[in-house]
Amino acid sequence: MTDPLAGVPAEVTIVEVGPRDGLQNEAAILPVEARVALVRDLAGAGLRCIEAGAFVRADLVPAMAGTDAVLAGLGGLEGVRLPVLVPNPRGLQAAIEAGAREVALFAAASETFSQRNGGAGIDTTLARLREVAGTATAAGLGLRGYVSCVAGCPFEGEVALEAVVRVTRALVESGCAEVSLGDTIGAGTPRRIAQVVGACAEAVGIGRLAIHAHDTMGQALANVLTALEMGVATVDASVAGLGGCPFAPGAAGNLATEDLVYMLDGMGVRHGVDLDRLIRAGEGALAGLGHAGHSRAATGRRRARPAG
């Protein structure tokens, strides 16, 4: 009998996306001070890469307004990567002016999703990204890339593996040190994830890949496990399972960081995050948002925790 876990890395980097991908998709809006507190709490729990916000149009994504103030409020936070999402040259310029040291770029593997979510087709988007990436690199910024819809599209349904590989390769060629493969609508299952990771690893190397799973259909952790088994060593997750995708009908909830941390702890995989401090960080954000969290590990741990 072979050990299916033989390929799981000894150490994994968790990219905490709650303060951006999470909060961006919540109905309630957290003020700048609460977002600063959340990022600081997450860093205090041991996270070393936290997506801190996005430089997007405040009228379209009001939850991300004031990302410059968030970064300013995080001054002095050492040893923590704080990527911010930028969709275009204007966003990049704002990020640079705000002192960002790393930016995240994104493109979809689905033509329809790209047009509806980003306002341009894949080719146009990739051409724009090359320009943004070039400017960012010249300015000395780190670059992270996202490919969305790697396991399905809310408009097109199935997405060709070739499209995922093409976008992944383009992001790497543009200068992204790391590309996060996003199952935006949470439609994927382990077989598809294995195919996507396998094909993209062949194109750009397993070391450049991250996995970004949504839990819409309850598959997120199983999908992440599959990616880990194939050697992926960077995993995106959102504290308390914050977020979803307002542009993707039916999609709800990132993989909860707590559930991931619990699994990695149980498997002896190093990651540096303290589960109980992480749960408390999530509780702080949930208090501001006014709803219960989506992490089962957090709920399970709270029930087991002595009252008082």
Place this chain on the structure above:
Amino acid sequence: MTDPLAGVPAEVTIVEVGPRDGLQNEAAILPVEARVALVRDLAGAGLRCIEAGAFVRADLVPAMAGTDAVLAGLGGLEGVRLPVLVPNPRGLQAAIEAGAREVALFAAASETFSQRNGGAGIDTTLARLREVAGTATAAGLGLRGYVSCVAGCPFEGEVALEAVVRVTRALVESGCAEVSLGDTIGAGTPRRIAQVVGACAEAVGIGRLAIHAHDTMGQALANVLTALEMGVATVDASVAGLGGCPFAPGAAGNLATEDLVYMLDGMGVRHGVDLDRLIRAGEGALAGLGHAGHSRAATGRRRARPAG
């Protein structure tokens, strides 16, 4: 790069435990007619093994009272295994009189859990089971075994792998055709599940093993995936994630059958269950119980379903 999914069986038997392990741990009690309807709906969705009830003391487990009437109400349901749980000779006798063709026996791998949940230590329990199993076999009944606490105990914490193997072997030696390894409190992660499955497979053969995961800490589907990767071809699950364990503090919720079915569908693994009919079966039970279900796949599918 090796394919971690290479060992996943082409076909899996789903053992639906909602009408027993699920309902037994719900606050509300479903009347006999509703339980008959649920089992019939589940069979209609394609399930071919459905745990239909338990012959236990009605004063201790009122939700299972009238299991004889449930079996009577299921007369004429052909081609479906309907195991019922029996804890002792009296329960077995009642099951035989009610026309049961298969019974399920259980023992814990934790001494303290065995004493608190079953009122006797492991050795005493196994001796009693041998007797019950002998009578059942002589009566021509099929036998299924459960080992609880394979990945941890609510009282003792860690449970020795050797204890899990010992109980598994004893159940097989008593005549159980299949032994279901139960993570009763949902504390396990894939590494532990791989160890448990590996050790038990060495003792009794992989073909006799089933996996029974609870989702307390959000790990159930990842744990089941690991078992599948190691060749386990029988998986327990509970429609709508019904149930938990009233004897295990902090434990809540079986793996939802819908989430499992969605994963198997996406992986091309045959199982015979129609996801949409399964979701409707769960909705029927939930209406009687008066709360929302725990299946994320069911929720995701409902959101994607056109209204009206």
